[in-house]
């Protein structure tokens with residue numbers, strides 16, 4: 001079996017910035033690596049992503065769509081890659097659903113637990129890098145860069161609850177989470193990630 005590494009954090013925390021670095025760092029070790037993202041990662045998942053990121057909907061519809069995208073992602077990409085011994089890195093996975101639909105939107109965590117048990121009862125990431133940053137820093141980074149999608153336009157209460165749920169999960173699953181202070185410079189963060197990966201190889 002390969003290894004499964006996920007990247008998490010509120011919008012603007014900086015996770016996408018570090019994925020290319022991690023990808024290069026792992027490939028330099030000769031590892032067969034698949035890089036993907038959620039929602040998305042498959043043709044159907046990318047169509048669902050467009051809907052989830054741009055259409056207003058009931059919070060449970062949103063959770064069901066991200067889990068539908070995830071089921072396809074697991075079947076088409078993640079499970080076959082891990083089975084052949086490749087490593088997979090995914091820009092977001094189920095911790096995002098707990099943080100955004102659970103923390104941010106207030107959906108029952110028991111229902112999310114049930115969906116998780118249904119969709120991937122036996123699989124958890126081997127390593128989750130959580131990029132943690134105060135809300136005002138994340139907001140300033142987003143405002144400086146791009147047009148905002150549905151989630152990125154949410155108010156600070158939403159992101160405060162999202163961040164709280166991320167940190168709660170990091171405390172609940174300390175064996176797989178590594179929390180990175182994303183107010184550090186990009187170079188400092190890369191140094192920290194390299195140390196985490198060196199311990200992981």
Ligand SMILES: Nc1ncnc2c1ncn2[C@@H]1O[C@H](COP(=O)(O)OP(=O)(O)OP(=O)(O)O)[C@@H](O)[C@H]1O
Nearest residue numbers: 010011012013014015016017141145182184185186
């Ligand atoms: N440590 C950092 N210091 C300063 N700027 C940063 C840092 N990390 C990322 N940035 C900048 O912040 C902006 C947002 O970063 P990035 O797109 O990686 O965030 P993200 O967490 O992936 O957001 P999203 O989940 O919405 O895609 C980018 O312009 C990036 O260059």
Ligand SMILES: Cc1cn([C@H]2C[C@H](O)[C@@H](COP(=O)(O)O)O2)c(=O)[nH]c1=O
Nearest residue numbers: 011038039066092093096097100101151
């Ligand atoms: C997997 C997943 C994602 N989301 C939200 C979180 C982000 O706002 C977007 C994805 O955008 P990114 O800039 O590519 O990170 O989708 C969610 O609400 N629930 C999920 O399960």
